[in-house]
Amino acid sequence: MPLSEFDLIADVFAPLATSRAALGLTDDVALLPLRKGHELVLTTDALIAGVDFFASDLPAAIARKALRVNLSDLAAKGAEPFGYLLTLALPKNITAAWLKAFARGLAADQREFGLALLGGDMSGMPGPLTISVTALGYVPQGEAILRRGAKAGDLVFVSGTVGDSGGGLEALRQKRRAAALIARYRIPQPRLGLGRKLRGLASAALDVSDGLLADLGHIADVSKVHIAVEAARVPLSPALCKAWGRGDDAVLRAATAGDDYEIAFTAPRAGRAKVLAAGLAAGTKVTEIGFVMHGRGVALLDAAGKPMRVDRAGWRHF
């Protein structure tokens, strides 16, 4: 069945455009109402078949990952999602049925996270399927949690568990069964509830995409501090321990694997109890994993407090 862009927009994508801002996908643009006392938070991330997902993954799972890696950025800033723009560059083998399944994945996540498709662009692609999402959210004026606020004396925290997605990717490549880990690779969980509760508590935050150490390194760079992570405190899931063991080597692999989409953040020591309570209230485990000092860079400390050798802090994009 040949695809007509206009039919696809009307049949498959217009039902996702549930916000007035989308103008029913009948115009060239989205028109966003400004929310009093708020700032607009914008983020964009592209996913490419063969790089960020497997072309053979289920279309609904690909859709959800494309949306969720962007929602994860909003979560880490304390923002509330509003909507997204979607750009699809489609190789010839993508069928209307594939796109309908893809749209069902988007619809499910729109309901789960309360956002709407606002607009986008589709074109043919003489290369791999490429999905680019720009997500938009609102945050109360001045309350966005940036990377640049970490201070010497702060503690370091991370949500959930680290390394599962890396373990899942490895299992997929080695054609091993590891359902829990693979699910974490395929469908990340944006920590939106936790992020909102961290407004006013966290001094700096980001979502872990390049790898825990690499991403904390970004906070250290921008905040002009040193961040020390204690290997023994880094939370690994039982499933990952089964695959990689529990020693410092497993932690090192987990902390440099990337694609976790957990929130790594810093907070003043005095706020420790409130931070842990925020995790409880959001239903997301929060673990204290280290501390912030004067200096630069990031270190992973062994049980003796000695910095471990880290050859590669995280994913490199080239």
Place this chain on the structure above:
Amino acid sequence: MPLSEFDLIADVFAPLATSRAALGLTDDVALLPLRKGHELVLTTDALIAGVDFFASDLPAAIARKALRVNLSDLAAKGAEPFGYLLTLALPKNITAAWLKAFARGLAADQREFGLALLGGDMSGMPGPLTISVTALGYVPQGEAILRRGAKAGDLVFVSGTVGDSGGGLEALRQKRRAAALIARYRIPQPRLGLGRKLRGLASAALDVSDGLLADLGHIADVSKVHIAVEAARVPLSPALCKAWGRGDDAVLRAATAGDDYEIAFTAPRAGRAKVLAAGLAAGTKVTEIGFVMHGRGVALLDAAGKPMRVDRAGWRHF
């Protein structure tokens, strides 16, 4: 020279992030101040090498085209550009020197149109160079010019000349010289000045990207009207007439060629003089080319007022 994403961002792209909203490209997001009494206008368009431009085109020209096709959407809505997000999916043959030249093209257009880079994403691409831009602008509350406002009795107008870009593309493919036409294909001119002046005058507008007839067809669909274009009135440039002649056939080709990035719009007959004055004030020629009636669809009329046969109204994306 191997590319480091972080060095590239700091050296090549951070200097383009001249708005506070970009946070110096040191964070995951851009934070947009809301402008009182305004709506935010959002649009996104991707360009793919081999589809929307030639991989051998100059990097600065590719950059400017990627930005301008998005600015053209803002122009047609009467919006004022504020900034943009940029996603680059880069094949291995793209060098740091190429990216620096690309950034110079962006910098030139940022100065020309008064906008700033707000953020983005870069990744490696096992396929053609793909550039996705999301552009943002502001428009006074309620004054955006949508596609849906055309009314029976309105007149139809277009800015500039039609078909030059199609003529340029043909010359490039046939390796013929046609500098003026090729320049129009390579570097479109977003009609931002005219667009702003059309607020309150135009009843519906869009930018011509798929082809004049196809795009007026979008207005007709959404506004639930019939649009008639008189072939003899469609403005062709001297350069295009030299290549394609001046007859109805040339007009038909020009009106279905696409990539013009002119503004096609409708306005009440009573506003005709003001519309022409707006064109003069903006320094952009505006030509009356037809009229709006009850009914549906779009027609191109010959000198006898008879609808011409149109096999293909414009560019199809698949």
